[in-house]
Amino acid sequence: MDTPYERKVAGHVVVAPDKFKGSVSAADAASAIARGLRTAAPNLTVVEFPIADGGEGTVEMMIRQGYTAVTCAVIGPLQQTIPATYALRGGTAVIEMASAAGLAHLGTPEPTSTTARTASTRGVGQLMRHALDRGAQRIVLGVGGSATTDGGAGALTALGARILDSCGDPLYPCGQDLADAAVLDIDSLDPRLRDTEVVVACDVDNPLTGPRGAAAVYGPQKGADSNTVTRLEHALGQWADVVGATVDRDLRHLPGAGAAGGLAFAMAAVLGAQLTSGIDLLLKLTSFTDIVDGAACVIVGEGSLDAQSLRGKGPVGVARAARHIGAPAVAVAGRCMVTDADARTAGFDAVYALTDLESDERRSMAHAKALLEQIGSIIARDRLSHPPTHQHDRAGAAPAVAHRP
Known part of the structure; x- marks a missing residue:
């Protein structure tokens, strides 16, 4: 027996x-x-x-299920050039924002208040544009593990937007500089985005601002001391005002808008992205x-x-x-x-x-x-x-x- x-x-x-x-x-x-x-x-x-549920390991998960790995050079969170990989199959690209703007790319043993103030999501926008060049018509953006609190400003500039101060001069798209934002010009956004579905895979419901917002809750994890958290909160509030004036809707309180230091906010407000459960979406994509x-x-x-x-x-x-x-x-x-x-x-x-x-x-x-x-x-x-x-x-x-x- x-x-x-x-x-x-x-x-x-x-x-x-x-x-x-x-x-x-x-x-x-x-x-x-x-x-x-x-x-x-x-x-x-x-x-x-x-x-994976949108953070580290998301692209690897998709590649194991038959997606193709695509690697390109992008600008990292602190303006350094780094390689980043996303997954592509048919017209769907799956991008792990941490591969372009994650804590692992800070180049320091630990994040600091300086990195918390100056880190940018420019590389994420560059990955999105590269995917568009490869024929992507749907972009799934996993937003875990970020080093940034720039409200998604960096990604938007990489996609063609301009952020100007009150004198009409362009700003560098990082958290601290958003305090001086006065105008968001989206006339030069990549026109292909109008026909592209953007989905943000996130597992948090935090808004952009407030006591449960991106700066207050996640800023300390990204190196921000109490003074830096206050500065970033003010800057994100100013950024939300500017974005709201441009797109005629205020999404700072949208559940999940605070994901990845506000990257989800920019994707939803400016690109019309859908915010959804990371794990549910990825399980669906992999049958x-x-x-x-x-x-x-x-x-x-x-x-x-x-x-x-x-x-x-x-x-x-x-x-x-x-x-x-x-x-x-x-x-x-x-x-x-x-x-x-x-x-x-x-x-x-x-x-x-x-x-x-x-x-x-x-x-x-x-x-x-x-x-x-x-x-x-x-x-x-x-x-x-x-x-x-x-x-x-x-x-x-x-x-x-x-x-x-």
Whole structure:
């Protein structure tokens, strides 16, 4: 007779984690979990489908699903020339704004108040124009991981717009200089944009300005001290006034307008872009429901499963998509910071945390691949080789999240 681990499981398993930030990439996390599953259940069919939700890894996700990688030189956030890659298939281009204006391109160990004031999204606009040159008629812009708080001014100038001060002189499109903005001239915007669908994939609902706005909430993460946050808030308010006067609508309070330091605001207000859930859009573009159809289980994951995760980030979006077609979802996290009830509401049948196997967080991060592989084996044992007989599951230890009937 076959052992429980050797019995053929009905249906395949989809392993669809996001990155474990500061530890392993989404692809490495998927491979480690899959190795554990196959070790414990050799007959199991495992599909690795690492994900992203608009931030780092978005372009890589699309390339793995058949998009072509396109690389070009752009101006980075601090005016340096850098290579940036986007994904293209047919008339759809998927651009990861962080590849042109992300924190990794600051050239400093940590962001500073100076970089927070002067970083620009010019390179993002250059990527968009390059995609138009390659025939793109739809541009999907993932906006996670930005180093900028320029309200999208840099991207607009790269697309042909001009920003002028009260004397009619052009301004450099960075956060601090927007305080002097008086006129936005969009007469020379690339005319191809009129026939181009622009979609912003974001996972936040922050407005451009105010206590929940781009400067107040995300400025400190980009190096801004309290004085710089105040200056950037004032500059973004002035920018919103100027843009509103030009396009005859004020979108500073639009949910999501504060994404990527206000890049989403400029795309929506000036280009008419649609702001939508990053993970939902990317799953649609990659036909994820076809991959999950008939699956015995979907395993999601990220470094920290917390309150921010529950607001629609990658793993929750995947769990929602899986539940919609009847596949149970299990979460793997570096650490779990949510209650059992919240995890169930988010669609997780169980949560397995690396910290249940290694309580020291630094060691857990350092040995994440090995721990993920171990958890893959535990999941195969607990949930795939035989029906669960317990009411709750937590990786190898205490109960966490109730199994959904």
